[in-house]
Amino acid sequence: xxxxxxxxxxxxxxxxxxxxxxxxxxxxxxxxxxxxxxxxxxxxxxxxxxxxxxxxxxxxxxxxxxxxxxxxxxxxxxxxxxxxxxxxxxxxxxxxxxxxxxxxxxxxxxxxxxxxxxxxxxxxxxxxxxxxxxxxxxxxxxxxxxxxxxxxxxxxxxxxxxxxxxxxxxxxxxxxxxxxxxxxxxx
Numbered sequence: 317x318x319x320x321x322x323x324x325x326x327x328x329x330x331x332x333x334x335x336x337x338x339x340x341x342x343x344x345x346x347x348x349x350x351x352x353x354x355x356x357x358x359x360x361x362x363x364x365x366x367x368x369x370x371x372x373x374x375x376x377x378x379x380x381x382x383x384x385x386x387x388x389x390x391x392x393x394x395x396x397x398x399x400x401x402x403x404x405x406x407x408x409x410x411x412x413x414x415x416x417x418x419x420x421x422x423x424x425x426x427x428x429x430x431x432x433x434x435x436x437x438x439x440x441x442x443x444x445x446x447x448x449x450x451x452x453x454x455x456x457x458x459x460x461x462x463x464x465x466x467x468x469x470x471x472x473x474x475x476x477x478x479x480x481x482x483x484x485x486x487x488x489x490x491x492x493x494x495x496x497x498x499x500x501x502x503x
Contacts (some may be wrong), residue, residue, distance in 0.1 A: 322391065323398045329356060330383045330402030337379075343441035344379045345448055352386060359386055365452050372481050379403055458491045 329351050337344040345368070352358050359367070364382070371381035380400055387399025421427045454463050466480050 323394070325356070326387055326390065326395060326398050327402040330387070330399045331405055333383075334379070334403040335406035337441070342378070342445040342449075343438055344382075345445040346441065348382065349448070358390055361452060363389070365449070368449070369453075369485075373478070373485070458495075459488070462487055462491075 367382040367385040371378040383399040383403040384396045388396035
């Protein structure tokens with residue numbers, strides 16, 4: 317019975333996150349911070365940021381990867397499965413309902429205006445998430461240089477974002493090794 321309660325709490329928390337956030341993984345960050353870090357104390361901010369970083373370089377949706385990582389961290393494979401089901405269930409339910417109705421209502425001006433309003437709100441959520449990610453992720457001058465380089469390369473060139481993420485990770489690793497060697501932490 318105790319095990320069911322912890323799994324139920326895990327499922328319902330991720331269900332709420334999936335239900336009340338729109339716009340994907342980045343837009344979910346504020347809700348994940350509130351629910352997972354502040355309310356449930358399942359992870360620290362650094363752990364969530366690490367999950368986001370890993371979610372960037374692994375196949376799949378960031379929100380699903382993050383739910384899976386945190387669920388796994390808490391309760392192993394079953395926890396990963398439960399958290400994943402929790403975060404995807406609302407989308408599955410809502411998409412199933414919308415798919416049945418969208419063709420009937422997509423031409424209505426009111427529906428089109430509502431969708432435009434939702435798009436604006438999602439943009440705000442994404443900007444907020446980016447600001448939070450920047451504040452928590454860019455902690456040094458070298459991190460800022462990596463940020464600027466990745467930003468300009470992604471915005472002004474056709475370089476694959478996967479290559480940018482890999483290059484940023486390798487650059488961060490090399491710079492940390494150099495810094496540790498200078499400080500005498502690595503032989």
